[in-house]
Amino acid sequence: MQDVKEVKPHIVHFDKDEQIISTQDLSVFYGGVTQKLFDASLGFKKKTITALIGGSGSGKSTFLRCLNRMNDKIARIDGKIWYHDLDINADNINVYELRKNIGMVFQKPNPFPKSIRDNITYALVANGEKDKQKLDQIVEESLRAAALWDEVKDKLNKSALALSGGQQQRLCIARALALKPEVLLLDEPASALDPVSTSKLEDTLKQLRSDYSMIMVTHNMQQASRISDYTAFFHLGHVLEYNTTENIFTNPQGQITEDYIRGSFG
Numbered sequence: 001m002q003d004v005k006e007v008k009p010h011i012v013h014f015d016k017d018e019q020i021i022s023t024q025d026l027s028v029f030y031g032g033v034t035q036k037l038f039d040a041s042l043g044f045k046k047k048t049i050t051a052l053i054g055g056s057g058s059g060k061s062t063f064l065r066c067l068n069r070m071n072d073k074i075a076r077i078d079g080k081i082w083y084h085d086l087d088i089n090a091d092n093i094n095v096y097e098l099r100k101n102i103g104m105v106f107q108k109p110n111p112f113p114k115s116i117r118d119n120i121t122y123a124l125v126a127n128g129e130k131d132k133q134k135l136d137q138i139v140e141e142s143l144r145a146a147a148l149w150d151e152v153k154d155k156l157n158k159s160a161l162a163l164s165g166g167q168q169q170r171l172c173i174a175r176a177l178a179l180k181p182e183v184l185l186l187d188e189p190a191s192a193l194d195p196v197s198t199s200k201l202e203d204t205l206k207q208l209r210s211d212y213s214m215i216m217v218t219h220n221m222q223q224a225s226r227i228s229d230y231t232a233f234f235h236l237g238h239v240l241e242y243n244t245t246e247n248i249f250t251n252p253q254g255q256i257t258e259d260y261i262r263g264s265f266g
């Protein structure tokens with residue numbers, strides 16, 4: 001296979017005001033020295049779903065976690081990340097506030113061992129919100145947006161742990177939405193789910209696209225092609241190709257991308 005350093009990346013670019021997040025020469029060094037992400041410069045378009053694909057260990061999660069400063073304590077980050085005009089790694093950034101705007105949903109559903117309602121209100125209450133009517137409204141709005149309301153509206157005080165895996169994952173999305181984020185980062189959100197739950201989750205994400213910008217790591221290429229608008233292909237810590245999902249899957253520009261899409265490695 002071609003040496004990755006010799007490959008000329010094919011990267012789509014957007015106008016500045018079309019983007020919600022962008023990275024500029026983003027590199028990540030674990031333990032301060034071992035480089036696992038190399039000069040990634042990508043812009044993410046507002047109100048779209050972008051899929052990050054690539055083989056195991058190619059740097060997708062490493063990249064994603066930088067976007068709301070989840071790598072702060074474990075890696076050295078070089079380069080810039082802009083959220084609108086904000087340099088998110090600047091000294092004066094309040095990481096808690098940043099994560100309200102850029103929420104994250106993980107691979108394994110991780111609801112709190114509390115009621116469904118409390119899962120949604122927990123951060124708001126911790127932040128000082130006491131108005132019960134307002135909290136009730138946010139619970140309903142968030143659960144509706146995550147397409148879970150009809151399934152749980154009669155058992156809001158029951159434990160979230162009694163929900164199915166797929167429902168728990170949609171609850172985690174609702175919990176993130178309650179903080180009114182602009183961006184949702186999703187790290188393989190369906191990998192622990194059965195096909196029916198996966199399909200419901202995908203429908204939910206498609207519905208959210210009109211209001212939120214989503215960046216999603218996925219191993220599942222069918223999933224990327226079903227729901228994402230843009231796709232970035234990672235290989236050995238390098239972003240080799242970034243384009244509309246249709247282009248990546250039907251007309252990949254690079255040989256390594258094509259081999260990956262065709263399933264020759266991964």
Ligand SMILES: Nc1ncnc2c1ncn2[C@@H]1O[C@H](COP(=O)(O)OP(=O)(O)OP(=O)(O)O)[C@@H](O)[C@H]1O
Pocket residue numbers: 030031036054055056057058059060061062063074217219234
């Ligand atoms: N906390 C860490 N400390 C040291 N190395 C790490 C850490 N997290 C990830 N890595 C390494 O960085 C590289 C990229 O890992 P990353 O998890 O970003 O890849 P990925 O593309 O998301 O893989 P997968 O699809 O298997 O989750 C791998 O070699 C991995 O072992």
